[in-house]
Amino acid sequence: MKISSSKGYGARRRWLRASPAVFAVIFLLIAVGALWATGIIDLAKLGLVQKPPDRTGQIPVPVSAGPIPAYTRITRDHLWNPRTATLTVLWLRPAEVPAEVLRNAGQIVGRVLDHDKPAGYMFTESDFLPVGTRAGIVGGIPAGKRAMRVLAEQVPGLIGLNSGDRFDLISALTISASTPSVGSGPYSAQLNLQASLTNWQKQATIRVIVQNGMIVEPMQTRQVPVVSNTMTSGMSVRNKPVQEVVIAVEPEEVSRLTEAIAVGAELQCVPRSGRPDDPQDSVTPDLTPWSPFGGTGGPTSGATSSESSSAGMGALSTGPLTTIETIKGTSRDLVATPLKH
Numbered sequence: 001m002k003i004s005s006s007k008g009y010g011a012r013r014r015w016l017r018a019s020p021a022v023f024a025v026i027f028l029l030i031a032v033g034a035l036w037a038t039g040i041i042d043l044a045k046l047g048l049v050q051k052p053p054d055r056t057g058q059i060p061v062p063v064s065a066g067p068i069p070a071y072t073r074i075t076r077d078h079l080w081n082p083r084t085a086t087l088t089v090l091w092l093r094p095a096e097v098p099a100e101v102l103r104n105a106g107q108i109v110g111r112v113l114d115h116d117k118p119a120g121y122m123f124t125e126s127d128f129l130p131v132g133t134r135a136g137i138v139g140g141i142p143a144g145k146r147a148m149r150v151l152a153e154q155v156p157g158l159i160g161l162n163s164g165d166r167f168d169l170i171s172a173l174t175i176s177a178s179t180p181s182v183g184s185g186p187y188s189a190q191l192n193l194q195a196s197l198t199n200w201q202k203q204a205t206i207r208v209i210v211q212n213g214m215i216v217e218p219m220q221t222r223q224v225p226v227v228s229n230t231m232t233s234g235m236s237v238r239n240k241p242v243q244e245v246v247i248a249v250e251p252e253e254v255s256r257l258t259e260a261i262a263v264g265a266e267l268q269c270v271p272r273s274g275r276p277d278d279p280q281d282s283v284t285p286d287l288t289p290w291s292p293f294g295g296t297g298g299p300t301s302g303a304t305s306s307e308s309s310s311a312g313m314g315a316l317s318t319g320p321l322t323t324i325e326t327i328k329g330t331s332r333d334l335v336a337t338p339l340k341h
Contacts (some may be wrong), residue, residue, distance in 0.1 A: 053091075060089035061097055061122055062105045068117040070163055070217075073135035074108050090122065100124045112139050115163060137246055140216040145248040152219050152243040154261060157269025161215045161245075166272040168284045169210035171260040206287035209256040210249050212272065212280065217246035 062079050065088040072078075081088045087105060102108055102123045111128040112135050133139045140163065141147045152159050155169065223239035230236070249257060260267060272278060325332060 055091055058091040058093055059097070059103065060087075061092055061101060061103055062108055063088050063090050063120050063122050064117050066119045068113055070113055070115045071129075071136055071139045072113050074111050074113065076105075076109060079105060079108070088120075090120075097122075098124075100126070114140075137217055140246075141248050142214060144250075145214070146251050146254050147216055147246055147248050148254060148257060149244050149246050150257075150261070152245050155245070155267045155269050157271065158215075158245045158247070159219050159243075161269075161271060162218050163215055165215045165274065167210075167213050167215070168208055168270040168272065169213060169257065170268045170270060170284070171207045171209045171256075171265040172268070173205045173263070173265050204287075207256070207260075208284045208286050209260055210247075210253050211283060213253075214248045215245065216248050219243050219245050 065077075065079055065081055068074070068078055076087075079087050097103065102125065108123050111131070112133045114127055114129050117123075117127065129139055137147065150158070157167070161167065221241050221243050224242045225237050226240045227235060227237050270284065
């Protein structure tokens with residue numbers, strides 16, 4: 001059987017007829033490229049290519065490529081822009097760059113952040129912890145202090161505080177005196193009435209268990225696995241959300257706070273002022289309950305006389321009660337009065 005070659009011949013003739021147009025386009029592209037290479041024509045002015053910005057007189061300043069959490073050790077990835085395959089920088093004139101800004105990436109990589117860093121911000125020395133600090137939560141613990149992770153529900157007032165905020169923790173244990181008895185004998189009823197007027201049955205032991213504590217990590221919600229067993233489905237594991245706060249306290253305050261949580265004392269967080277002129281060595285005083293037998297009571301830690309008189313017990317917090325017997329004719333009366341020293 002003879003195969004006709006007319007089809008292939010026709011295809012070659014159509015290609016030869018179209019080849020002049022193809023040659024013309026190729027020639028035009030070569031000519032335009034030659035004119036652009038020699039600078040005769042500017043493609044940027046024609047809108048065919050994007051002209052690079054003029055960086056004359058400007059310097060690159062490294063900035064954060066994305067949000068960086070606190071206590072993170074900076075690596076090159078925190079400064080790298082994967083879309084442009086270059087470091088993320090901000091071009092500025094030298095006079096526009098503040099003196100405290102770090103201009104070299106080598107001064108940034110390897111340092112540990114002191115706080116959260118948003119994207120697109122320059123770095124200064126105040127953004128970092130001292131050289132040699134370990135990354136992670138331990139880096140945020142001030143030297144000489146200890147960190148504790150406490151449940152937010154156990155200490156009201158911790159919610160809303162940020163990293164670096166300072167506070168005091170107060171523990172309160174209510175004194176129960178359901179059957180008070182100041183004395184016995186014929187005058188016991190009157191003495192009990194006098195004691196009740198001082199409201200000594202409704203007192204609480206107030207202890208400041210943490211002085212000048214600090215928030216290391218604000219409230220975070222994490223999932224805690226909880227294991228349960230049932231007769232029908234056997235052992236099952238589910239996650240329970242828990243809100244926790246990491247705080248820094250003095251070493252001797254760790255046991256006091258642990259004790260207060262263990263005995264179920266009522267804890268309260270008292271935030272301190274965040275102003276720079278707030279005295280760091282100021283002390284929140286304790287409050288010792290007053291007793292009609294032994295006296296005492298009132299603030300016990302650096303409180304002044306005016307603070308003692310307004311602590312809730314007034315003048316009765318200076319000493320115990322004494323009794324004065326008054327005789328009017330044939331009647332005798334016994335009155336409980338504060339004992340003056």
